[in-house]
Amino acid sequence: MRQLVWRFFYGYKKRTGFAILGVALAMIILVISQILLATLEQASELGIKQKYGNYDLMVGYQKTKQFLSESDIAKIKRIPQVKEIAPFYYPYIDENPIFFDGSPIPFIYIGVNNNPLAKEMDLIKRIKQGQLPRAGEVVLSLPYMKKKGLRIGDSVKIPFASQKKKRLTISGILHVTDVNIALFDLAWLQETTAKQGRITMMLVQLTDLKSKAAVIEQIRNQFPRIHIDKRDLIDKERENLGGLKPVVYGLNVTILIGSALLMITILQMSLHERKKELATIRLLGGKKNQLFRLVIHEAILVSTSGSLLGLGGGVGLSFLLQQSLMKWMALPIVPIVIPWTLILLSLMGGILFITLASLIPAYRSSQVPPMVAFRQAAPQSQKQKPVIKWVSLLCIISSVTLTIWNLMRTPSQTIYLVSGLLFTIGVFLAVSWILPLLVRGISWVFQLVQSSDRILSSRNTLRQLHRSTQLASVLMLAIIIGNVGLSILYLLKDEQEKQLSEIYPMEYILDANTSHSEAGFSEQIYDSIAKLPHMKAFPLYNRGHFSTQNLDIKKIKKEKLSLFPENGSYQTLVSLIGSDLETIYKQLPFRIISGQINSSALKQNGVVITKTFSELTGYKLGDPIALKEDTQLKWGDGPPKRITLKIVGIIDPYPFAPKDDLLLITHTDITKKIFGISTIDKIYFDVTKSSAKKEIEKQINQKLKDPSLSKAILTSRTEEFGKFIEQYKQRLWLLGAAVSLIALFSLLGLLNNTASSLQERRAEFAVLRALGGKRRQVLRLILWEGILVTTAGGFLGMIVSIFLGAHLIAALDKTLWDFPITGSLYCLAFSPIIGLIANFIPAFSTVNGKISRNLTTDAE
């Protein structure tokens, strides 16, 4: 028995070779993608840690009065997911600034513990000479050291708020440029300022990134007013890879399906060719299950050797690809990571899957009675069970019905999804009866223009079609994945573009990045930025938080508004900001729907609302709107103040806020004088001269080095979009690679198919030649057969792509009328080429074969 397997294996080298190649290709992709993904993950994690420091949260206060006590620190340490903390103490953060002699800029004092996590902070990393201070030591910033001609080891007198001076030894130099900083040993500083156990801020390292949200919540619960830097920027960067994973896995699965389908057809083909041999085995006493086992053995042999080849090739190629990929993705180069368990598991899964797939042809061939196998000269067409035909029709019809029904009501996104999937399944089940219809249709169309001998091709194609059905499905799969993937990627890109242009009405945003009722930039900082050359800047002031007092419950859209009970009726939370609407309007025009935006009107307790605000809350032009400061989120001290403003204008939109932001805009006079809000949350700006952009970015980043601005972030639309485009391109490449691979599978299968079917029909083609068919003519006939099959498959793929694509987009985006037409047309134009290529080599050898030999050899 085993011997027989080997004999078959060797006897059909070419065919087996194809099958192994197909499996190996799939496995190579599987292996490469796992290895590269693991390596990329490692590299990007490393890159992120290098760039941002290896800590996950920054927790603390920004005022001297607020602090964490020793017991507070212990509480945070006790949270199970907290691995490590590094405490810092700022004794004079917002009061009693301390000046050294000869320096006009005040010194910022920081107490720091000498622990490894502390060194992850950007500021500490800047101690480029010397070391962290011990008790009695200090680290000073470079400019002051230079100015005073100080060196490490020198002793200096340092002033403290209590007017005492202390003598300390310099232990290191902090390389910062335009700020003055003095670093001390934490415990020493606490003692010296008589604030034992106090810390202002700490870095937190977590055991597991996934617990971030949970830890934040626990800290918030215990310290409601604490500020937490979630380091969203880092998460965003991680997301890049995180988002890549499902894409890669999804494509891997489709590739595996493609290769399994290829395997099935190749096995089927080789079984068909060996029918007589297999029948002989049966006649000589081989049992059905022996035959079955024979085929399974071969399948295991093929899939295992293919997988091993794939493993070798995949690991090898990964080593080759890794460096260029890392460079391309701008990641640090790390040694390759081979996730062996994952790879071996997926290889085993792949082998199992492919072997299972081969059960189908194995079972079929073992069921054929021996005599039938002998008699069957012509390949029998596998009659599909009529049940499947009806099921497929049912799927398609119900899908179309669902969609039409959905269109007639308020469309449900889920229904679109279901309908799209139903249609796709239906078509795949229907391939074996739709494909012949399509081939007929296409040849009928072409009969109008082509020479009459092509009738032969169409008929031959129809006769041989049952062999190519699965391969046409593989091609369809490639087309569908390609098109649908492409349209989803396009959709994401469009959305991103739209979103970004809403978030960025101007090119740059300088975000103070402070929390709700925490002061942003001072007006001085704003002025210093706005007066840089080629600047067009607008401030977005911090907002005041108010609850409405006279909301008319009958006019509102309840489901879109969060309401809370107050004074026996329901009210909602709104924000009030001061803004120079007139100037903004001149630069960034928005629609004034009704009323006016004049400063003079706003100053007299006037307020402008947005269209959405009016729609949601029911307030109209001319209405008075009564407000009361929110107790928890209010600015400054004292009891909450009340005010009633009159709506003087309605605009759409306010350029610096999302549409659904419940925003009241008034003059800064009111917000400043009455509510004491004079800081700026965000600075929006454009640089009018593009050559000046680099310089201005540099200058602003320089300013941000000031520790009081350490949280502020400068972002730009171009940069954000660029990041997205980078990801988009990666995904596009991946998609392209997967689609090409699946298309290659169908090509390999068709090539194998044609080779075998032409071999069977070589006498037929020799007759054509003998009867006066020219070489080119016969070649054309054979190529046309391939073209017909893949064009039909391509056409079907196009239909499904358009239908499924539109439905998936509808499921994401609500409207159905977004059809991926262009991509589909490309695929339709491309699919004949696959048939052409697949048939070319076998066709060429057929027409160049000796006519006389092929005529005399028995056609069977």
Added chain:
Amino acid sequence: MNAVIQTISLNKTYGKGINQFHALKDIQLSIYEGEFVAIMGTSGSGKSTLLHLLSGLDQPTTGEVLFNGKALHRLNDSQLTELRRDQIGFIFQFFHLIPVLSAEENVTLPAMLAGKTNQQLTVKARQLLQFMGIGQLAKSLPSQMSGGQQQRVAIARSLINDPKLILADEPTGSLDSKTSKEILTILQRFCAERNHSLAMVTHDPHVAAYADRVIFLQDGRIVYEHTFTSDHPQANASFLMKVVEEIGGSIS
């Protein structure tokens, strides 16, 4: 009389070195307009090889084939193809009909390959099929016909372009003797009427007896040649049987 086809010391060897096989040796043969030549010989004596050389399907190792005085080796592949298409008709032992084409379409195939399709051609195909006695099967597929019916279609196919020469390789080889006789009579009558030449390979003396002339091949050589004087197939057949016995070697 004009020779439609003439060979000049034709030799054909297959293979190389120790595998070399001399399939045809120094063949001198002319077939004249309207003549019916039967080619007899044991299996493997080179009969099919000879027909392939005559039609240009294969090239001789040395020697020449002249068709209407034109040397075949001077023609390129495309010209040879056209020659076969327009001037030569083929009939094979296993019929070699195209399975996906109906009887009528099979008959018009050579014309179809020439790019000709018109109503007249279809009419002509119908007439030929009628003449072969299977007019009612015009729309049938080969798989729906018996061997004899298929061979009649094949004969009609060989005649559609009014070829000068018809080459038939054991056309009755897969048919029973009654069907063979019917088919042969039709073929002979048709060729005689239209002045087509016919070269037919057979190892059946009863079939060869219909010919004007018989040649015997043995080990690639023409070993015997006879022109019948009698028109009586029965007499010719018994004569041929004696010759076969004399030459020795069982035929088939």
